[in-house]
Amino acid sequence: MTTVRELLELGIGRLRESGSETARLDAELLLASALNTDRTAVIAHTDAPVGDGAAERFRGLLDRRAAGEPVAYIRGVKEFHGLAFGVDRRALIPRPETERLVGLAELEIVRRLVGAPRPAGAPKLRVIDVGTGSGAVAVTLAALLRRRGMLDEVELVASDVSDEALQLARENAVAHAVGDRIEFETADLLPGAETRPWDVVVANLPYVRSEAVPNLPIAASFEPRLALDGGPDGLQLVRRLIDQLVKALAEDGAALLEIGGDQESDVRALVAERLPGWSCEVEMDLGGLPRVAVLRRAAAGSVPGT
Numbered sequence: 001m002t003t004v005r006e007l008l009e010l011g012i013g014r015l016r017e018s019g020s021e022t023a024r025l026d027a028e029l030l031l032a033s034a035l036n037t038d039r040t041a042v043i044a045h046t047d048a049p050v051g052d053g054a055a056e057r058f059r060g061l062l063d064r065r066a067a068g069e070p071v072a073y074i075r076g077v078k079e080f081h082g083l084a085f086g087v088d089r090r091a092l093i094p095r096p097e098t099e100r101l102v103g104l105a106e107l108e109i110v111r112r113l114v115g116a117p118r119p120a121g122a123p124k125l126r127v128i129d130v131g132t133g134s135g136a137v138a139v140t141l142a143a144l145l146r147r148r149g150m151l152d153e154v155e156l157v158a159s160d161v162s163d164e165a166l167q168l169a170r171e172n173a174v175a176h177a178v179g180d181r182i183e184f185e186t187a188d189l190l191p192g193a194e195t196r197p198w199d200v201v202v203a204n205l206p207y208v209r210s211e212a213v214p215n216l217p218i219a220a221s222f223e224p225r226l227a228l229d230g231g232p233d234g235l236q237l238v239r240r241l242i243d244q245l246v247k248a249l250a251e252d253g254a255a256l257l258e259i260g261g262d263q264e265s266d267v268r269a270l271v272a273e274r275l276p277g278w279s280c281e282v283e284m285d286l287g288g289l290p291r292v293a294v295l296r297r298a299a300a301g302s303v304p305g306t
């Protein structure tokens with residue numbers, strides 16, 4: 001019978017050969033998956049024997065990884081903002097950069113609720129996550145607001161043009177016990193502003209230039225093209241969303257848009273051209289790259305109560 005150590009060595013070698021830059025980490029995660037345990041147990045018990053069934057499963061997972069499939073799809077799970085999200089080919093794997101978008105959106109919502117407490121019977125704060133994909137942004141926001149005891153004060157909608165992605169987002173919302181706190185809508189960008197405008201719009205829309213999509217790392221070829229392709233200049237969807245904001249965003253509303261690290265000046269130019277007089281602040285991510293554009297009408301420069 002083979003041991004954990006032997007299988008790990010086999011896996012690391014196989015994945016290095018296939019070009020993985022994170023061969024050890026990948027092998028540990030995949031072996032943990034084959035053994036139905038976690039990575040810590042694999043690292044802690046390298047002398048433990050492994051049965052033939054699990055060893056065979058591990059080899060199957062290695063084949064998939066060696067063919068380029070992302071570890072997150074193989075494991076069926078990705079950690080995002082401290083929560084575990086189910087992931088598969090129905091939607092993009094949530095990226096760590098997007099945690100910045102969530103952090104800023106949480107702050108924006110909390111400042112509004114704390115800055116201007118709502119009288120009993122006042123309408124809830126209307127918040128939408130546009131292009132929700134796996135639901136990472138909307139579900140994390142719901143979990144964070146529930147922890148703060150503020151979820152009842154918010155009407156949270158998650159939209160996507162992909163019904164498959166929305167199905168996955170619903171599953172994730174149920175898994176995190178917020179399935180009944182988020183409304184899921186199939187829509188091309190922003191739905192429902194005719195009823196009442198949105199107070200906070202949060203969006204991580206596709207922003208890769210069409211011609212750059214085939215050059216992304218092979219793992220991205222397993223993700224839906226619809227989740228990556230932002231059109232010829234990468235800003236096709238962002239541009240359309242910006243145009244919708246004129247009518248769809250409340251007078252004192254804010255729109256938080258994730259952007260590519262090289263798109264700051266293009267997004268600023270778009271806002272200047274299409275939303276004259278609006279402000280556009282750009283927040284950096286942990287890597288020091290421009291990552292989130294925050295748009296407001298000029299008169300709404302500050303959040304109520306701040």
Ligand SMILES: C[S@@+](CC[C@H](N)C(=O)[O-])C[C@H]1O[C@@H](n2cnc3c(N)ncnc32)[C@H](O)[C@@H]1O
Nearest residue numbers: 094131132133160161162188189204205206227
């Ligand atoms: C970059 S992914 C982001 C997914 C998720 N919000 C995240 O951060 O992990 C973009 C998402 O936008 C969706 N999308 C693409 N075009 C759209 C459109 N016209 N209207 C609404 N959603 C769209 C895609 O289906 C995909 O789920």
